[in-house]
Amino acid sequence: VTMSQKACSILVTGVYIMASLGAVAHTSSMIRLSFHGENVIHHYFYDIIPLLQLSCSSTYFNELLVTLMGGFNVLATTGPIAISYTFILTNILRIPSSESRSKAFSTCGSHLTAVGVFYGSIMFMYFKPTSSHSRVQEKVASVFYTTVIPMLNTLIYSLRNKD
Numbered sequence: 001v002t003m004s005q006k007a008c009s010i011l012v013t014g015v016y017i018m019a020s021l022g023a024v025a026h027t028s029s030m031i032r033l034s035f036h037g038e039n040v041i042h043h044y045f046y047d048i049i050p051l052l053q054l055s056c057s058s059t060y061f062n063e064l065l066v067t068l069m070g071g072f073n074v075l076a077t078t079g080p081i082a083i084s085y086t087f088i089l090t091n092i093l094r095i096p097s098s099e100s101r102s103k104a105f106s107t108c109g110s111h112l113t114a115v116g117v118f119y120g121s122i123m124f125m126y127f128k129p130t131s132s133h134s135r136v137q138e139k140v141a142s143v144f145y146t147t148v149i150p151m152l153n154t155l156i157y158s159l160r161n162k163d
Contacts, residue, residue, distance in 0.1 A: 007133065018076075022069050029065055033057050039079060045142060049126070072128045114152050121145040 026048055034057040041050045048066055052059040069133065092104045121144035122138075 003011070018028040018073070025065060025069065026062075028063050033059065034064070045146060046141065049138065066126060070122075074123065078119065085112070114149060117152070118145055121149070 007078070021079075033052075033055040035054055036056050039054065041054065047064070052062050052066075054147060055062075088104075092101055092108070095101045096105065121141045125141040125145070
């Protein structure tokens with residue numbers, strides 16, 4: 001309601017452009033890799049890191065690209081979240097009623113928990129040393145950020161909605 005149609009369109013367009021650029025960069029860097037032998041990805045879904053583990057050529061550039069682009073994406077999205085929550089916190093602290101303040105903190109806390117688990121699982125998946133690869137841990141992290149977090153978000157907001 002408070003966001004203009006133009007601002008919403010700019011944000012959506014920006015997200016699609018960034019996602020497309022990332023997909024093109026990763027796809028074009030994968031073209032030069034060689035794959036021999038086992039072609040089965042032991043993972044929850046088709047992802048970059050498990051695919052790189054199947055390659056028999058050097059994946060240094062690809063891993064560097066994953067780290068750089070992932071780092072940019074995490075910083076570019078957590079920055080606005082942190083800024084918006086700073087404004088939200090400032091406004092919550094101005095609420096005169098302690099009951100209303102408590103309700104607002106409760107809502108923000110549940111949302112920040114969902115965001116923290118989402119970003120935590122992504123960082124665990126993409127920003128750990130290559131020497132500590134564990135297929136089971138990677139599968140658990142990928143299930144968290146592809147399945148559990150979207151379900152958790154729906155559950156959090158449906159429980160908070162009294163209608």
